[in-house]
Amino acid sequence: MTGKAAIVGAGPSGCYVAQALLKAAPDLEVDLIEALPVPYGLVRYGVAADHQGTKAVARQFARVFERQGARFYGNVTVGRDISLEALRGAYDAVVLAAGLSGDRRLGVPGDDLAGIYGAGGLTRALYDHPDAMALPDLGRFPLIIGNGNVAVDLLRLLAKHPQELEGSDLGVAASQWLGASQIESLAIVGRAPAADAKFDPVMIKELAKLGHVKIRVVNAAPDAGDKTSEVLAALDGTGQGPRRITFRFGLTPVAVLGDGHVQAVRFAGADGAEDIACSSVLTAIGFEPAPGALPRAEAPGLYAVGWFQRGPRGTIPENRADALALADRILADLSPDTAKQGRAVLAGLAGVVDYEGWCRIDAAELAAAAEGRARAKIQSRPEMLAIATGK
């Protein structure tokens, strides 16, 4: 089968769609258009630096370009460098796989105080994303709000001793920042009871390996047959380290308190209101489209996939399943129009990073890896572009 497909976003969902399309129909023209100069999205900037095994899927994605014939158009922002309409005019199918980069806010009074950071923003800062804020001072006792894997990733990273980051790809600046951390205690608070927390049990079990913490899980009564509450209960009392971690459940934030800067969060729980003092607040309560994001509605020849389509739920396997199903749907719908110009529509764009350009960035990052690190990411966009073009 012939035909032309453009996928907007070269993160895991977009790469899996490309992989499945080309596996079923190797003669398709499949292009991945990415706003950053580098591919792989959350595999690079979201999967935790100390979960290198999870990042191994990037090898599959490399093959999509190297063996399956997909092309990479990095440093191209749809809606700025080229319009969505132009893409739809040039390709038989356009897939929006742009992810969700905005942090959902608490939506309570005081949620705009200084010292409140979204998990996405903080994660980008930790993992050297080109558009990241500077790493903030979280103070001695940060409070994490959220009960999903994103929250527990942040908790684990912040709780780790520098020696526990051996083999990760955490960068020099973030490593120094963590090494200089003044954090004495970390609280992690969820709205739901423990049995309804969204953590994967395996992520909770992993916390038992932390060497420098002492973990308390308040009201850790296991629900028979519920794995998450069982592993949480088993975690209670773990460790004899200097940094205290406290899990709390069944508390709904109602206000952030502070004079200019956050000082406490007021929660409503079964026993009434409770103020938990904190030096900063990290929110990990979901993601939403960034301002100015692409429209989410599907139309003939226009599809959406992954978090962009379904919301911020599911890890890599679930998004793969979603992507494979979408690829089937696209192939069933596809009626190639030979008048469509395909990738020629991108030919006039300046500053495009192709797959070879990314390979040069990748090689430079691997070569620059510090002792005990898997790579040293290049954070600056101009530097990426200079390496990609060999200038």
Place this chain on the structure above:
Amino acid sequence: MKITILYGTETGNAEMLAEDIQAALEDDHEVDCRNLSAMSPADFDAGQFYLMVCSTYGDGELPASAKPFAEAMAAEAPDLSDIRFAVFGLGDSEYDETFNHGPKRLADLMQARGAVQIGERVAHDASGSDMAEDVALPWAEAVIAEAGA
């Protein structure tokens, strides 16, 4: 030798490795490669040597594509005493407590039905420095030699 590679996957890593093994063996053998999700216990053929490639997901569970096969094996309880197989695991030692439990479950399922395991279960560690195919290809050659002896 007639070889069928069966893979259980959730992220696609085991599928990619299964295809690599197929490509490496194709010159010397007749090789078929199939997702466990498309394998019924009734499909086993004593004329084939089965190479199984399987990951681990969640808390030591089988990957999604192997689960329907495991259910069918339990429901149908086939006699596989004339079937020979070998298992290669993909795992991540970050999760040491459940490291390679998926492939172990798969081997147990086969052995419980009388199938004969050839060679040792070998595992690749995603958090290690080796490429999966660099570990899996010598394993495949070794178990094929053993099965042919």
